[in-house]
């Protein structure tokens with residue numbers, strides 16, 4: 001991979017933040033004639049848990065997909081700086097699909113609301129998939145997957161298939177699968193949206209404990225204020241722009257709640 005040096009988009013007043021792990025500047029994205037994002041500026045600090053809230057259709061999932069390099073942007077930049085000393089920022093939005101896909105595989109984990117586990121595989125086999133794709137040997141992959149499932153409260157459940165698990169257990173398997181490759185960023189789109197409040201609490205408690213321990217940065221979409229309360233910071237997207245919350249890090253790299261929009 002050849003990291004591209006960050007550049008300042010012509011229509012952005014604020015350059016990408018050097019303190020951010022992900023720095024979004026003036027991102028626009030339309031589907032045909034439907035504008036989904038209309039000039040988003042957003043930073044995510046390393047190790048931060050960010051909640052993205054907003055009404056249905058406001059652009060949250062599109063934003064997450066642009067930040068994660070799933071979707072190309074129409075305009076603006078998404079700059080990603082891999083954690084660790086001396087790593088050069090890369091303009092993710094300037095990479096082609098193959099290069100973005102490589103970054104996603106190596107650096108990012110994903111959890112969605114539904115349907116992300118392969119029903120014909122056991123829980124442990126679902127979790128081993130990313131490791132096997134990355135070239136880990138089967139025995140080591142199974143051992144890592146079993147340990148992580150245990151860490152998420154699923155000791156002894158590894159041989160069950162997704163259809164034999166409760167919704168909360170299945171989401172914990174999905175989190176294990178997203179986290180087993182030690183991603184730098186976990187992107188979660190309504191990770192507990194299909195669960196009742198008790199199961200949701202268990203899943204969030206375990207997920208947050210794990211990401212805090214590993215220092216994983218989290219970008220989490222949610223409609224639920226109780227879920228957003230788990231985050232360090234919250235922004236609200238309306239009509240394709242961020243209308244509430246501190247979107248851009250203070251120049252020192254810290255949070256500056258006084259600068260909230």
Ligand SMILES: Nc1ncnc2c1ncn2[C@@H]1O[C@H](COP(=O)(O)OP(=O)(O)OP(=O)(O)O)[C@@H](O)[C@H]1O
Nearest residue numbers: 031034035036054055056057058059060061062063
């Ligand atoms: N693949 C697509 N094709 C066409 N329009 C799309 C597509 N994806 C999103 N849109 C449109 O873009 C806008 C933003 O959608 P998006 O899914 O990002 O919103 P959201 O805030 O995540 O909504 P929800 O909370 O309901 O999931 C909406 O008008 C939506 O209809």
